[in-house]
Amino acid sequence: MKEIAILLMLATGCFADSCRALVDGAGCRTRQLAMQRIWEKLPLVTEVKILPREDAPKANQRYFIIHSDGPSPSRDDLIKALGRRAKHYIVLSVEAESRFDQSE
Structure with a gap:
């Protein structure tokens, strides 16, 4: 029984996924934190990181x-979670991202 529990705990990491979302209208720190809080409440989401301005194509992105x-949320999932805020925070793209590509 212990072996099964250990295998299940190890297998959970195999199904973990990450994505990188580009959002327009997110130049303000307050807006960034609002999106971070909203998306952290999505099922299976464990962490949302905001990358520095220099990484985005434009200053307001x-x-x-x-x-x-589990599977990463889709663009539609992120837009739906934003609700009425989605008209101000425009989710431009969502791409698969490897956890190991990010410098911590």
């Missing part, structure tokens, strides 16, 4: 790295 314990 930001990349967010979203780590989850």
